[in-house]
Amino acid sequence: MRPTWxxxxxxxxxxLSVGLMSIAAILLFTQPHDPKMIFILQGTAFITxxxxxxxSIFHMHRLQGAxxxxxxxxxxxxxxxxxxxxxxxxxxxxxxLVHLVALPLSGLWQTLSVIAAVFGVAAVYITAMLYATIRxxxxxxxxxxxxxxxxxxxxxxTLWAWGISGMLHENIPGLPMALMVVLVITAVLKALQIRxxxxxxxxxxxxxxxxxSQKPYRVMDTGTTKPPYRHQTQIWPALTPAQRxxxxxxxxxxLWGIPAILLVAVPGxxxxxxxxxxxxxxxxxxxWMFFGDATHSSRVWFADEPKRPSQVAR
Numbered sequence: 001m002r003p004t005w006x007x008x009x010x011x012x013x014x015x016l017s018v019g020l021m022s023i024a025a026i027l028l029f030t031q032p033h034d035p036k037m038i039f040i041l042q043g044t045a046f047i048t049x050x051x052x053x054x055x056s057i058f059h060m061h062r063l064q065g066a067x068x069x070x071x072x073x074x075x076x077x078x079x080x081x082x083x084x085x086x087x088x089x090x091x092x093x094x095x096x097l098v099h100l101v102a103l104p105l106s107g108l109w110q111t112l113s114v115i116a117a118v119f120g121v122a123a124v125y126i127t128a129m130l131y132a133t134i135r136x137x138x139x140x141x142x143x144x145x146x147x148x149x150x151x152x153x154x155x156x157x158t159l160w161a162w163g164i165s166g167m168l169h170e171n172i173p174g175l176p177m178a179l180m181v182v183l184v185i186t187a188v189l190k191a192l193q194i195r196x197x198x199x200x201x202x203x204x205x206x207x208x209x210x211x212x213s214q215k216p217y218r219v220m221d222t223g224t225t226k227p228p229y230r231h232q233t234q235i236w237p238a239l240t241p242a243q244r245x246x247x248x249x250x251x252x253x254x255l256w257g258i259p260a261i262l263l264v265a266v267p268g269x270x271x272x273x274x275x276x277x278x279x280x281x282x283x284x285x286x287x288w289m290f291f292g293d294a295t296h297s298s299r300v301w302f303a304d305e306p307k308r309p310s311q312v313a314r
Contacts, residue, residue, distance in 0.1 A: 001137070001291045001292070001294045001296060002291070002292070003287075003288045003291035003292045004291075005055070005058075006055045006056055006057075006058045007291065008284070008287050008288060008291070009051065009052055009055035010052045010053070010055050010056045010127075011052075011127060011149070011287060012052070012152075012156070012283060012284065012287050013048045013049060013051055013052025013055070014049060014052045014053075014085065014123065014124065014127060014153075015124060015149065015152045015153035015156055015157075016045075016048050016049075016052075016153070016156040016157060016160060017045040017046070017048045017049030017052065017092070017120065018045075018049075018088070018117070018120030018121060018123065018124050018153045018157070019153040019154055019155070019156050019157015019158065019160070019161075020041045020042070020044055020045035020048070020157045020160060020161065021041070021042060021045045021092060021113070021116050021117045021120050021157075022117045022120065022121065022153075022154075022157060023041060023157050023158065023161045024038045024041040024042045024045070024113060024117070025113045025114050025116070025117035027041070027172070028110050028113055028114070030173075030174075031172065031173075034170065035099075037164075037165065037168065037170050037172070038113075039096075039099050040164060040168070041161060041164065042092070042095055042096055042099070042113065042116075043096055044160065044164065045092060046089075046092050046093060046096050049088070049089050049092060050089060053085055053086075053089055069082045070082060070083055077126060077129050077130040077133060078130055080126045081123070081126050081127050081130050084119070084122055084123040084126045084127075085123045085127070087119055087123075088116065088119040088120050088122075088123045091112060091115055091116040091119050092116045092120075094112055095109065095112040095113050095116050098112055121150075124149055124150060124153050125146065125149075125150075127149065128145055128146040128148075128149035128150070129146065131145050132145040132146050135297075136296055136297040136298065137294055137295070137296050137297075138200035138203055138204055138295050138296070138297060139196065139197045139200040139201075139293070139294040139295050140294060142193075142196050144189060144192055144193045144196055145193075147189050148186070148189050148190065148193055148290075151182070151185060151186035151189050151190075152186070152283060152286065152287070154182050154186070155179075155182050155183065155186050155255075155279070155283070156279070156280070156283055158175065158178055158179040158182050159179065159259065159275060159276050159279040159280070160276055160280075161175060162175055162176065162179055162272045162275065162276065163272045163273050163275065163276025163277075164276075165272065166270065166271070166272025166273050166276075167272075167273055176263055179259070179263060180260070180263050183256055183259060183260055183263075186256075187252075187256050190251075190286070194248060197293055197294070197295070200294075200295045201238070201295045203295075204295050204296075204297050238295075239292060239293055244289075244293065247285060247288070247289045247292075247293070248289065250282075250285050251282050251285040251286045251289060252282075253282070254278045254279065254281045254282030254285060255278075255279055255282025255283060255285070255286055256282070258274070258275065258278040258279075258282075259275040259278060259279050262274060262275045263275070
């Protein structure tokens with residue numbers, strides 16, 4: 001699928017925002033004496049989440065259709081995503097506002113912080129399900145999509161929290177160890193997802209079919225003058241082996257290699273900002289590959305396949 005920057009920004013920044021809000025909620029119970037650090041994390045979550053939400057507007061082909069986005073909450077994960085993300089950002093904004101104007105109110109800020117984190121986790125799940133439930137997108141139709149969305153949110157949140165603590169020279173006990181655990185878990189999940197992508201690629205071919213069990217099929221392209229949406233985004237030339245090697249290799253180095261080396265070789269948070277920058281770039285590559293390396297079932301009809309020797313008898 002063709003990676004588009006609004007989707008990259010929305011999914012990445014939403015996960016980062018939720019990761020930061022979740023860490024802030026945890027710190028309210030483990031480090032309640034440090035409200036400054038907690039508020040900085042929440043403020044960063046509000047800014048990044050707001051930018052991600054605004055970027056989704058540019059993904060719409062017709063802005064006038066936005067008023068209908070909540071009409072199908074019972075059946076559409078897209079409608080649920082719009083509602084859950086909007087509610088999450090409202091609670092985050094209220095949380096930040098309460099801290100600014102009414103911090104002395106006992107328990108109110110803490111309660112809103114926890115509610116915001118819960119809403120954020122629900123929003124990430126719904127966004128992941130929007131991709132995981134697309135049966136035609138064989139690469140994504142897997143529980144690994146949901147797990148990796150949560151993993152990316154946790155990884156980006158811990159990386160940024162560690163980087164922010166390094167910039168402020170405020171130590172957060174247990175954060176480096178938590179980051180190492182998240183690094184290991186997400187690396188395993190990503191390895192499994194890459195294997196799933198390769199299985200999907202070989203499942204969808206003219207010799208094997210679409211990978212879908214539902215029949216009969218119907219024609220989607222009716223011959224209109226404007227290319228259908230499927231041609232614009234879902235039919236994307238398959239990456240070459242070299243492109244995959246460079247993409248996944250760069251992702252592994254930036255997202256897991258450099259942060260892990262810094263955690264082990266440089267104790268403390270002296271180079272935490274370096275890990276933040278490296279990990280953020282790695283997350284961008286990871287999300288680009290999530291879209292760019294995905295295989296849609298319609299490639300059977302519209303995409304080129306690797307050349308094979310002719311089976312016709314001479």
